[in-house]
Every structure is written in C-alpha cells, then in structure tokens.
Amino acid sequence: MEATSSDLQRTPLYAEHLSLRAKMIGFSGWEMPIYYTSIVTEHRAVRERAGIFDISHMGEVEVSGPSAQEWLNSMLTNNLARLEIGEGQYTLMLNERGGVIDDLIIYRRFEETYLLVINAAKIAEDVAWLQDHCPEGITVADQSRLFAAVAVQGPKASELFKAIAELPPRNHIAKFTIGGVPSLVARTGYTGEDGFESFFPAETATAVWSTFLELGESFGLSPCGLGARDTLRMEACYPLNGSDLNAQTTPLEAGLAAFVDLKKTDFVGRDVLVQQQANGLTRRLAALKLAPKSAPPRAHYPIYFGTKQVGELTSGTQSPSLGTGIGLGYVEIEFSKPGQALTVDVRGRKFPATVEKKPLYKRAC
Amino acid sequence: MLVPEDLKYAETHEWLRVDTDNVGTVGITEHAQAELTDIVYVELPQVGTKVTAKQATAVVESVKAASDIYSPVSGEITEANAELESNPALVNTEPYGKGWLFKIRLQDKGELSNLKDAAAYRAQIGDE
CATH class of the missing domain: 3.30.70.1400 (Aminomethyltransferase beta-barrel domains)
Structure with a gap:
C-alpha cells in the first residue's frame, strides 16, 4: 500500500509538515501528512473551529x-x-x-x-x-506544477479570512493578495463545512501557509492531514475518486445526477446515461450508518441483506462526529433506500447497518 | 516513551507480563498506541481459544486502520478485557494498565527467551 518515500513526490509544503512533526504517508503518488496530532483531534478542529490542509497535490x-x-x-x-x-x-x-x-x-x-x-x-x-x-x-x-494550494475549512474560516477580505460567495473564485502573494481563493471545500481553497505560485507556498497559520492563531486553526480530510468527506458523503467512483461506475449510480445535465445535446458518456436512466438503475451508492459499538467499516467489506450479499463498501470509517461506523457502498437498487436495514460483514461477523439519507453529517446552519 | 522494566516485549509491539501460575497479561506498548492513535474498537479472542506464538489473536482498530495483534507466546486464552468493549480508548490512555487486551496460560515458559527485555525493545523503537 504505502510506497517507499523515494517513489513519492513532495509538495512545496513538505518541510512545513516535517517541522510540525506530521506523520507522513504515501497517497496517490505523493508523500502527504496523514495527521499531525490525531485524526479525531483534527476532525473536531474542522467541525468546531477551523483546519488548514495542504492540497498542493491536486x-x-x-x-x-x-x-x-x-x-x-x-x-x-x-x-x-x-x-x-x-x-x-x-x-x-x-x-x-x-x-x-x-x-x-x-x-x-x-x-x-x-x-x-x-x-x-x-x-x-x-x-x-x-x-x-x-x-x-x-x-x-x-499548471499543476506551478500551483501550491491549501484548504481552510470550518465554521471560523470566513471570519479568519476577514483580515484579508470578505470571502467570495459559495462556489465563486476571486483573486486576493495573501501575505504579499497574489492568490486565487474559491469558496468551496471537501469537508461539509464552510471554508475556502486557495491556489498560489508553488514558490510562495511557505509564505502563504505561514500567513494563514498566523491569521488563524486566535481562531484555533489547526493543521490537518489527509486522515481527517477523509473522515470529514465521508460524513459529508462526498465521493472519493478511485474509491467511490471509477471507470466502471456512472454518476447516476453514484447519486450525482444533480451534476449531470442530460438536456445538453451531447457530452462524452451521455448516451450510456440516457440509456441507464430509461432502463432504471440496478445499483446505487448508499450511505450506511452502523449500529453503536460496531467494528469500524472499511472499503471492500461486503454488505448483506439476510444471507444475500447486496453490495460492497467503497469507503468506511468510524465517524468522529457521530461516534459510530459509517460507510459508502454500491447496493442493489431495491435495498438502497434510506431506512433499509442491512448488515456489514467485518471479518465474518455481521453488524447491523441502516441506509441513511445523504449527507450523514450536516452543519448546523 | 514509557517502556516498563518488568515486561517482556515482542518485535510486533505487544507486551507480556507474567503473573503467577504461568498466566501472562498481554497488551500493546505505548509506542504502538501512539502510532495507531484514536483507538475506536478492539476485537478480543474467546476465552478457551488456543493460540501459538506470533498468531494474530486480537484486532485493534483506530479511525485510520485495523491492526492485527499477535500473541507473544503460545497458550490458552483465560480472560479478555471486557471493559474495552465500552471503552476502547483505554488502550490509548493506559496501554500498560486498564488497556490490557487478554490473559493467556503459557504453554511453554521457554518461549519467554524469544521476547525482548525493555532495553532491547527501547533500542528497537529508537528510544533512548
């Protein structure tokens, strides 16, 4: 799983991660921090205050x-x-x-x-x-090599940014000067919280990172690794490409129809989706919540209805916000509706689970 | 990192304390819990199960991943720490105390010589 560090690329913030004593892992060909303190601590920082993530690998x-x-x-x-x-x-x-x-x-x-x-x-x-x-x-x-990027996420993110300017509206992008560096800032994210992602020249990465850490100090801004990024996005039910999405899954099966405009006259893959919609889906990416005290679900664990396997998890973890196991997985369509009782097989033991409405976690306002 | 002098250690980061009448208590080291972080679930062996040394005997799960725990010695499981079912984080907070995993009746005390003492384990984890 983990490649040796010599095979891996490093972001311009690599030295910052080491100085913060991050635990580093291989991810998608990059040597990235998985956590600095612990996944749960960093997850909570984002849900309660704000966290900053190196996303320069994107x-x-x-x-x-x-x-x-x-x-x-x-x-x-x-x-x-x-x-x-x-x-x-x-x-x-x-x-x-x-x-x-x-x-x-x-x-x-x-x-x-x-x-x-x-x-x-x-x-x-x-x-x-x-x-x-x-x-x-x-x-x-x-331009991937030219840019470094960070995500600042959490209920305090917009307040923190006020020292620079008002954030652009949701899903908008604009140019700002951050620590003397011209940067693009977009009001978006992958955590289910308010926040922004900022893109700036790779050679200025340390300056921008330090500026955000200073601005964030009084707001309790914490550096956060990929571990918390993964648990946060799972609670928000954002799919991860390569796990929940791949070349064999369609966006309709993944529950992403809101981002597919079939009224457009043509786009690559459209014919298959139109056909799939006409025939009806056979499976769907469901959000599962396990009963309290269950073993944490993980990707590739089988999903059952009684003795019949009806799907497989593509993502899973212990949810720090809900205190129980959660997962995403493709489930046969007739068993994929919210409220459906299923089980997840963990090392041969079946734990009760329910299909839930997405997202599994929603911020207060 | 705390590495108590009176325990025996396996290379795979389990500790063993030999109590009276050939029964040992097994847990994971402070170093191991710090590497795992955020332990949220522990799967323990059934009492009466016979295991051999280095056999996967329990599973400790952090938010990040599931990790097999290997029995440092051969023998029969005599007790499992039921308190971990409701409070798995004890493995993080008290790895040498309330966070113990299981007790085992040693089949062969000779196996103890295959384990490390505190100094050798400290050297392994690079802790002075």
Missing part, C-alpha cells in the same frame, strides 16, 4: 480559446453555460461507457478561460484525455 488545468465553453461542455457532465465569470461548479468527466474518469471543480475565470481543479492521482490521465479530444484553437495547459 492538479490545476487551464483550458482557454474561442469556444472553450462549447468544447468543455461536450467533455463534462454539468452545464457550463450556467456559470458567470468567477463562478465554479462540481462536474464529472466520463469515458465513452459513462464511467467516471474524474470528478472536479471547474471555474470560469474569464469569458473563454476555465480552471479545472482535478484529483492528484488523475492529473496525467485527465490531461491526456483532454488533449486527445481537444480541437484546434483550444489550449489545455497543465
């Missing part, structure tokens, strides 16, 4: 040129025509079979210039896919 791709919108609309599931300049949306890039290549956030930066923020493990694949399909006159530029 990819940034700029697509520009006349008719960039029209072309990108043919490559992605959501409808870009809805975006004003400075606005972003969650969307998916599919293969011809309707399976997920990547899920991403796309921002409209200028009239015909878009910024795509993509998953670390998928940078090479996404860029190659886009460039292979790219018509003349449109540029697909992989």
Whole structure:
C-alpha cells in the first residue's frame, strides 16, 4: 500500500509538515501528512473551529480559446453555460461507457478561460484525455506544477479570512493578495463545512501557509492531514475518486445526477446515461450508518441483506462526529433506500447497518 | 516513551507480563498506541481459544486502520478485557494498565527467551 518515500513526490509544503512533526504517508503518488496530532483531534478542529490542509497535490488545468465553453461542455457532465465569470461548479468527466474518469471543480475565470481543479492521482490521465479530444484553437495547459494550494475549512474560516477580505460567495473564485502573494481563493471545500481553497505560485507556498497559520492563531486553526480530510468527506458523503467512483461506475449510480445535465445535446458518456436512466438503475451508492459499538467499516467489506450479499463498501470509517461506523457502498437498487436495514460483514461477523439519507453529517446552519 | 522494566516485549509491539501460575497479561506498548492513535474498537479472542506464538489473536482498530495483534507466546486464552468493549480508548490512555487486551496460560515458559527485555525493545523503537 504505502510506497517507499523515494517513489513519492513532495509538495512545496513538505518541510512545513516535517517541522510540525506530521506523520507522513504515501497517497496517490505523493508523500502527504496523514495527521499531525490525531485524526479525531483534527476532525473536531474542522467541525468546531477551523483546519488548514495542504492540497498542493491536486492538479490545476487551464483550458482557454474561442469556444472553450462549447468544447468543455461536450467533455463534462454539468452545464457550463450556467456559470458567470468567477463562478465554479462540481462536474464529472466520463469515458465513452459513462464511467467516471474524474470528478472536479471547474471555474470560469474569464469569458473563454476555465480552471479545472482535478484529483492528484488523475492529473496525467485527465490531461491526456483532454488533449486527445481537444480541437484546434483550444489550449489545455497543465499548471499543476506551478500551483501550491491549501484548504481552510470550518465554521471560523470566513471570519479568519476577514483580515484579508470578505470571502467570495459559495462556489465563486476571486483573486486576493495573501501575505504579499497574489492568490486565487474559491469558496468551496471537501469537508461539509464552510471554508475556502486557495491556489498560489508553488514558490510562495511557505509564505502563504505561514500567513494563514498566523491569521488563524486566535481562531484555533489547526493543521490537518489527509486522515481527517477523509473522515470529514465521508460524513459529508462526498465521493472519493478511485474509491467511490471509477471507470466502471456512472454518476447516476453514484447519486450525482444533480451534476449531470442530460438536456445538453451531447457530452462524452451521455448516451450510456440516457440509456441507464430509461432502463432504471440496478445499483446505487448508499450511505450506511452502523449500529453503536460496531467494528469500524472499511472499503471492500461486503454488505448483506439476510444471507444475500447486496453490495460492497467503497469507503468506511468510524465517524468522529457521530461516534459510530459509517460507510459508502454500491447496493442493489431495491435495498438502497434510506431506512433499509442491512448488515456489514467485518471479518465474518455481521453488524447491523441502516441506509441513511445523504449527507450523514450536516452543519448546523 | 514509557517502556516498563518488568515486561517482556515482542518485535510486533505487544507486551507480556507474567503473573503467577504461568498466566501472562498481554497488551500493546505505548509506542504502538501512539502510532495507531484514536483507538475506536478492539476485537478480543474467546476465552478457551488456543493460540501459538506470533498468531494474530486480537484486532485493534483506530479511525485510520485495523491492526492485527499477535500473541507473544503460545497458550490458552483465560480472560479478555471486557471493559474495552465500552471503552476502547483505554488502550490509548493506559496501554500498560486498564488497556490490557487478554490473559493467556503459557504453554511453554521457554518461549519467554524469544521476547525482548525493555532495553532491547527501547533500542528497537529508537528510544533512548
């Protein structure tokens, strides 16, 4: 599982993580902090105050040129025509079979210039896919190496940012100067809390990181690792590509129909989705909550109804906010509705679980 | 890191305290609990189960992952720490005390010589 450190890339904040005594692990080809103190401590910091995450491993791709919108609309599931300049949306890039290549956030930066923020493990694949399909006159530029990025998440995130400016509205992106560094700031995140993600030149990463840590000091801002990022996103029921999404799962099965505009005349994978919708889904990504005191569920544990296996978990953990096991998994459609009682097999022992409405955790306001 | 002098240690970070009449208590070391962090579930062996040394005998789960716990010696399980069912975090807070995992009747006291003393275990974890 864990690759040796020599195979792994390091973000520009690597030295900062070491000086904070982070526990480092291999993730998607990157050597990243899994936690600094403990996953639960950092999870709570984000739910109660604010946390800062190094997300420099994520990819940034700029697509520009006349008719960039029209072309990108043919490559992605959501409808870009809805975006004003400075606005972003969650969307998916599919293969011809309707399976997920990547899920991403796309921002409209200028009239015909878009910024795509993509998953670390998928940078090479996404860029190659886009460039292979790219018509003349449109540029697909992989800027992943140029950018470092952090996410600041939690109920105190917007207050903390007030020392610089008011945050842009939800899903919007704008340029600010942070610690003397021109940075893009987007009101988005992967934790289920309010917050923002900031993108800035790689060589300025330490300056921006330190500026946020200083600004955050009086708000109890804590550095947080990938461990808390994973437990937070599972409570919020945000899928993780490579675990909950892959080339064999469609966004309809994953419960992401809100980010798929089938009214668009065409996009890669559309025909399969239209067909799937007409025929009816056979399975769906369900959110499960286990009975109190159950063993923590993990990815690949089988899901049962009685003695019949009806699915498999794709993600699972002990939820720090709910104090019980939670998981996401594809379940046969007739067993996937909220309220359905199921069991999860942990090392041969079946623990009771219920299908819940998503998200499993929702912030107070 | 606390490494009590009166315990025996396995390379896989379990400790063993030999009590009277050939019964030993097994737990995980402070170093091990610090590496695991946030222990949320412990799966313990049934009393009466016979195990051999280095056999996976219990499972300790943190938020992050499930970890097998290996019996340092061969023998029969005589007791499992029922308190961990309601309070698994005891393994974090009192790894050498209330956070013990199970007791085992030693089959062969000779196996004790395969385990490390405190100094050797300290050297293993790089703790002076």
